[in-house]
Each structure stands twice: as C-alpha cells, then as structure tokens.
Amino acid sequence: MTVKIVVDSLADLPAEEVERYGIEVIPLTVRFGDTEFKDGVDLTADEFYRRLEAGDDYPATAVPSIGEFVELYERVGQGASGIISIHVSSKVSGTYNAAVQGAREANVGCPIEAVDSLQASMGIGLMAMVASRVAATGADLPTILSQVASASSRVKCTTLLDTLEYLQKGGRIGKAQALLGTLLSFKPMIEVTDGLVHPFARPRSRKKGVAKLIERVRELAPVDQLVVLHSTTPQEANALKAQLADLTEIEPIVARYGPGLGTYVGPGALGVGVLRSETN
C-alpha cells in the first residue's frame, strides 16, 4: 500500500514521467467557443496550438467539477494508503478548491491531502515527481507532505513569452501587467512567485531572452532537476537543454505547455523550471 499522487493537467507533466511515476492527472476543461475538450485527453497540444493560431476564438479553461475529483479519488484510493493531490496555485484557479471539496466528499478508506502548489506548469510537475519518488520508498503521508513542502520552496519557473496577449485575455496577467508596453518592442518574461504571475524581465529580442533564461538557471544553481518547456518550438527547447546540460547530473526533462497552460502562455513560449538543491 503506497501513497498515490494526483495532479491537474496544468502540471504539464510529460506522458513518460506520468507513466514512470504512476501519477494520476485530472484534466481541466479547455473550451473554444462552444466546443469543450478535456485537456490532454481529447485535445492534444498540437491540435490546441493549431486552433489557437487559427485564432477564431480565444480559448478558456474551466476547473474540474467536485464530482470528477470524487470519482478520481474513489478510484485511486482503492488499495492506496493515502492520496496527495497537488494543484495549480489557488490564486489563479479554483482547481485546488474543487480538490479540497472533492476530498471532503469522496468515500475513500484512506486520507486525502490537497496541496496548493502556488505554482503552475512543471512547477507543479516537479513537486509531484518529488512526492512520487518519496512515496515509492514506502514513506507515509506526513513524510511525503514535508518533502513536498520543501520542494515547493525550491521550485522556480521562468518563462519567455512571445506575447502577453494570451495571459491578458485569459485574465491571469497579474503583476506582469507592468510588462505591458507599446512604444518599444521587447519580449515579456515572467515568473510565478508566491502563486501569482510576476514580471521578470524585458529583453529586446528573443535571443537575449533565451540568454536570460540560461542566466537565470545559473543563478539558481545548483539544481537537482531541470526542465525546459516550450509551446511550439521543440528544436529551440532541445537547443536550450543542451546549453544547460552541464548544470545538472540528471538529464534535463523537455516538457510542453499543454492546452490548459497554453491558453495563457500562447504559442512561442519558452521556459525553464528548476528544483534547486537543498544545500542552497
């Protein structure tokens, strides 16, 4: 009997990692006009960005229902000694709240702990991977939770955007509003800090932005785990990964901003996520 780990689809965990760690993913709804999809289930990232760039409708996301959480917990709870359900920052989404309600309602024989990651994307994913690794050792719920808490303070995600348009239209621009500018062209860079989107930098070109991402990772080093993320530029992500490879012993993961997250970062987003080592 082990503790099972659940995340929402905004964690952007690659399928291989989901499989390797046996993590359960609850999808958000992604809506284009009147058409609804389950993030990553009946809508792939390729199809999502194709629709996004076709540009008829701005997409929107909707949190999973309490009932969907109940159903998932009741299924996952069978044969588990506990469930840890890690979700996107409650400051930008109601997903964590729905998870808390679902945990309360679910008829499961083991305890369920919902965690507000105060993160988005692989910030959540990195926390879930830590949780899974600790769970695999047979650790109990409190031990895993304390490791998740430690990971949460060591996770940092930085993103270079092509445009702020999607973050703004999606209502999640937060403090990155300060990056809106019209007189001089630059590429907006953002970070998730304390659960909200914050401005990070305004490089004049994408090339300089990529350099800033590298500089940021070097600043945050040493790191236990490194992730490179992209929405529509896999080659650029691989090149960035190669440039960062010397910073970590574990091979960096390349992940993709999925439909849910892509609703806010849009095409052309490139990012890094790190789990800093405990020593720093």
Added chain:
Amino acid sequence: MSDSPIKNPSSGHEAALSAEAGPGSQHTDNSPPGIRVPETRVNGQRLADMVGAASDLLESHSHIVNALNVFPVPDGDTGTNMSLTMRAVAAAAREQASTGPEGGVGDVARAMARRALMEARGNSGVILSQFFRGISEGFDGLTSFGPADLAKALTAATERSYGGVGEPVEGTMLTVIAAAADQARVSASAGMTVPDALEAVCERARETVAATQAMLPVLAEAGVVDAGGFGVQLILRGMTLQLAGEQVEGVEVPVPGGAVVDSNVALRSAFLDQADHGGFGFCTQILVDVTGAEVAGPDLGDVRLAVGRLASSVVVVGDAELVKIHAHTAEPDELIAYAESLGLVIDSSAQDMDEQETAFSAGHRTVTRTVGNISLVAMASGNGLIALFTDLGTFEVIDGGRTKNPSVKDIAEAIERAPTRDVIVLPNDNNVVPAARQAADLSGKNVGIVPTVSIQQGVAAALALNSEADLDSNTAAMVSAVAAVRSGEVTIASRDVTLDGITTVTGAFIGILDGTLVASGPGLSAVLDGLIRESGAGDDDLITLFRGKPVAEPDAAREMARLVDQFDGVEFELVDGGQPHYHYLLSIE
C-alpha cells in the same frame, strides 16, 4: 419585458400548483401563529419546469454575465460556466420528474444536485453545485414544497455554498445567495405564498447584486456588478417567471445598479482593449460639498449621466451635503471642471492607471502611477522620450538633457515625490550625474544612481526595471543592461574642429559613438552609415533609432527602410524620440 413584478401570481396557473393544506401537514409548522392561509405548494414536475426556465433565462443572458466577469479572475466565462452547469441541472430535473412516483421535489432536487456535482464548470459552477446540494438537503423527502421549505432549502444552500469555497468573499454570488435565503425566511414567516415569496426573493437578489459593486473594490474599479451574483439573480428570476406562468423567452433582465453592458460589445473586451491601448486614463475621484450650491442635493442620476458623458466606470454616491464621483477618464480636468459646477470641490485626485502610457504628457513631468517597491526617476527631453520612459514604468521624467541640465533641487524634489522608500535615478547625461549624486546625498531615502550617460543607456536601464525586486538587484540589473548597449548620436557640428582624427566643419553632420567622433560629412545618410559601420553591428544585433525633432517622420521611415537594406542581418526599430538637437540617437545592442 423587464424584470418587473409579476402582476397576478395567483391567476391562470393554479392547475400547475397543488393546494395542499391543513392540519397535520408537516409544512405548516413554520407558519406564524394566527395566520392560516391555504398553502400553495409546488410539485416536482413544476420544480423541473422552473429550473428549465431558469436555465433558459441564464443562457440567454450568458454573454452579459461573461462581460461582467472581472472577479476572481477577469476571464469572461462566468456566464458560460453557469449556463453549462444549469443546463445539466435542468436536464437532470426533467429526467427525474418524468419518472412518475419518484418525481417528488426531494427526488428531483437530489438528481439536480448529483448532476451538478459532476457537470459543474468553473468556479461559479462549483459554487452552484454546492447550492443545489443545499437545496436537495432542504427538500429531502418532500413530494412538494411550500414557503417554509423554500426558506429551509435556501438556507441550507447558503451554508453549502459558503462551505464550498476556501475563503468566502462578500460581494459575490455567495452574498446574493445568502440574501435570497434571508428574504425567503422573512417571506415565509410573513405567511406569503410561494409565488409571492419567490418574487420578494428575486427583488432582494436584484438589490443585493446592485450592492456588490460597493462591496468589492475590483467591481467598483471596473464599473460592474458581480457576474456570478447576477447569474444567481437570473436563476431565481427564471424560476419565478415560470411559476407565475410567464414565458422567459425574449425576457431581458437589466443588469442591476446601472452597470451598463452593451450586449453587442462585451464589457470585458472593452475593458481589455482599453488596457491594450493604454486607455484606462486616470482613475479620478472627486468629493464635492454641495451644501452651498444653488440647488442643494443635486439629483445623483443627473450627475451620473453627466459624468458618464465625460468618463467611463462611473460611480456616483452622495447625499444632500456631499457627492463623491469616481470615474475613469483621459481628461480629469474636464471632470473636475464639471464637479466645480456642482459645488465646492473639497478633494480631488487623478491617478494614472496606465502601466503603458503612450504619447501623453508633453508637460514638465508625468503624474503618479501605481508602483511596486521601487520608483524610477529619469531625465529626458522630447515628448517621445518622456512618453517612452513613462511607458517603461518610470515614476517621474524630469525634462532635461544635454542643453538643459536639471538642478539638484529638481532631482531631489522628484526623489521626495516618489511614493516608495527606494528610488533609482537615471541621469542619462554625463553632466547630470554629479547633480544626481548630490540629490541622492540630500535625500533621506534609499537612492541608487545608475550613472547612465546617454538616453540610450537610460532606456536599457529602464527596461531592466523590476518594480517587484529590491534596490540592489535592480541597480545591478540596470548596470549590466547598460553595459550591453552602445550609444550613437547624429547631430550637426557647431564649430570647425578636428577630434579623434576626424575633421569637421560647422554645419556638417557628425556621428558620435560612445562619446567619440567617428563620422562626419555633408549627408545625413552617409554619416549614419559610417556610424553604424564603426559600431561593428552585425548579425542578430538590434539598433533602435530614436528620431529627433529635426527629422520629419516620413524622412525617418525612408532612412530606416534604406538601413534595413544596407545592413543585412541587423534588426532595426524606429522610435519617435522627439529629442531636440539630435537628428538620431542610436541604441546598438
């Protein structure tokens, strides 16, 4: 038709209501003593019809609810989420009601709650699913419901809804649900029939929705009422209309509280488009003492209308003595002038809401803007450059430059005016750096000087501003940004001179790179070319051209097109600088 009271709730539809009355009924327990009216009760089929009507009414207004949606996140989908949730709830009610013996209100409500739990969409849907869960608890075991049951169900719905969110916030759909429950209790104790009680509940919901604007600052700022709250009002109104035997098709329920939403132009997109174009303008607040005015106590409706002609997001409150006006406008002076016509303006403020101010502010300095931990003070001359620094988040731009150096006092005063303890000064000229240092010494604040010696360096530094970060990390980031930029300038020689091995004559164009004369000649284009060649700009480099006052816009555009051809691989951007004396400033990075 409008959201008006139903004319005669007891006529024309008795057949659909069952009259169950009398002693022994468990439902009369809550009736106040002494009042004995035959209780009109609603059965399961009727409940399903009512919820169906509620769903239809909500759906026909969902674009308006979407447009109102600014809280908790302005993503404009509250109407869609609530409609989808209600559509599922209505379908469940219809299916359950048609099952015959199992079609009592208790069973119908339970079916609705179950379906809502699974099909709820978004935050508002999650709250709605809890709402229906409470309703089903209140109706548990009943075949039909009366006024007291309605009160009980809405009370349970309130408890469930509040319990359904981690940190309940007032001024939202929760507040509207609570008010509806309160009214249902009042109506039940007053011995009202279900139709009358529901009508009163609707009216109370409408009033409460109007009041949400004053409860949540974000709603007041956007000039809207709560979207979810209005959605709840629509649900209640749809149920009430159906019970009164009226159609909901074609019914238009106005948004309470005067928040005007053009159904063709969604407010949200207007709201965001404004943000796109830096059109928020000034958040203007004016307090007027109207006691001494010729007409004491002006009609607030008239004031609202008049202000509405001048500004957006209008909120006007007041009484016979004081009137407070809140509005967003690009021209606060106009609004203040109007306010002066009402009485004595005792307080007024105009705060610039644009994080991305555009070509505004040709004046001596810009106005206060919202800032984080740190404020930036910069020197610049020329409307374009002043606007650019403002655009990049500079708190105050002091009009000054090479030929018009600002005084220590000018800089010191700007530092004091800054709203934060930490201030960074960008002198943007060699001759201003000492004055900036002196001003910093005079100040009791924490002042960092990034010794920028050109506008181009200043722009690079301002781009590195992170108002969330502290003084030291900002200063460090700016210094390193400045180091990555080379500054070029093209102007006219004011005397005959040989400098750095280049000879020039009065009236010739000269090109200067980081303080060194590198090109001279009679033609502007040739000097520009020489300067750029000298800078060694190549592939992937970016050159920003700031067009000065001496150059006309079409000439600059032509020059730019020529440069793009001439220097393959270099990226060019042309910005309207408006600086005096210098034809072009070039930032090479």
